[in-house]
Amino acid sequence: MIDIQLKDTPIFPQDCIDFVADAGTGGSTVFIGTVRNETKGKKVLRLEFESYAPMAISEMRKIAEQASERWSCTKVSIHHRVGILAIGEIAVIIAVATPHRKAAFEACEFCIDTLKETVPIWKREFFEDGDVWVAAHP
Amino acid sequence: MNINILAFGIAKDIINGSTLGMEIQEGMTVGDLKVKLISQFPDFEKLRSLAIAVNEEYQEDDFVLSEKDEIVIIPPVSGG
Numbered sequence: 001m002i003d004i005q006l007k008d009t010p011i012f013p014q015d016c017i018d019f020v021a022d023a024g025t026g027g028s029t030v031f032i033g034t035v036r037n038e039t040k041g042k043k044v045l046r047l048e049f050e051s052y053a054p055m056a057i058s059e060m061r062k063i064a065e066q067a068s069e070r071w072s073c074t075k076v077s078i079h080h081r082v083g084i085l086a087i088g089e090i091a092v093i094i095a096v097a098t099p100h101r102k103a104a105f106e107a108c109e110f111c112i113d114t115l116k117e118t119v120p121i122w123k124r125e126f127f128e129d130g131d132v133w134v135a136a137h138p
Numbered sequence: 139m140n141i142n143i144l145a146f147g148i149a150k151d152i153i154n155g156s157t158l159g160m161e162i163q164e165g166m167t168v169g170d171l172k173v174k175l176i177s178q179f180p181d182f183e184k185l186r187s188l189a190i191a192v193n194e195e196y197q198e199d200d201f202v203l204s205e206k207d208e209i210v211i212i213p214p215v216s217g218g
Contacts, residue, residue: 049217050146050147051146051217052144052212055194055195055210056217058194058195080217080218091217091218092217092218112218115218116215116216116217116218118196119217120146120191120210120212120215120217121216121217121218122146122147122213122216123217133147133148133151133213133216134216135186135214135215135216136147136148136186136213136216137184137185137186138186
């Protein structure tokens with residue numbers, strides 16, 4: 001079972017944990033991505049995430065489906081936030097439940113790594129002296 | 139035929155807007171569109187990658203565009 005959410009309001013780890021809780025689960029892992037206060041030594045004031053929403057949701061679903069197949073996940077929950085976020089706020093949560101422990105770590109890592117490569121969401125960092133679209137240039 | 143292209147992230151800054159109308163010839167592919175975009179807006183070539191989504195799916199350079207397609211410029215993504 002898969003739960004994908006893209007929201008412009010705060011997201012909560014417990015929601016993802018509750019979704020993946022299952023009697024058939026031997027272990028679950030949770031990744032929480034938060035807004036860091038600096039990039040390469042420069043103070044970050046806030047972040048803005050923009051998305052191409054329908055495709056972001058379908059790409060996150062594909063990732064969850066691939067993980068489910070490869071690691072026999074019983075459940076996967078991915079919540080991503082968009083809009084303006086302050087330092088320390090949660091940008092993404094991934095919870096994965098599998099029958100055995102090792103697969104839970106691997107599947108969760110696969111989900112966040114692939115999300116960063118394929119899901120059409122863009123992060124803009126705001127500094128004291130300007131802003132930049134993250135990872136846009138080599 | 140005329141197509142309407144949507145832009146997100148840094149692509150909005152490059153085209154100076156969130157949509158771009160373009161007249162194209164029948165049979166134009168995703169690869170042709172990228173070439174046209176780069177010639178019109180050279181800043182696209184400076185990006186780490188440039189992808190095109192058609193109807194909410196990434197498409198390869200040989201994919202042929204149609205007038206009714208939803209075409210989106212996907213600059214390097216940075217979610218998570």
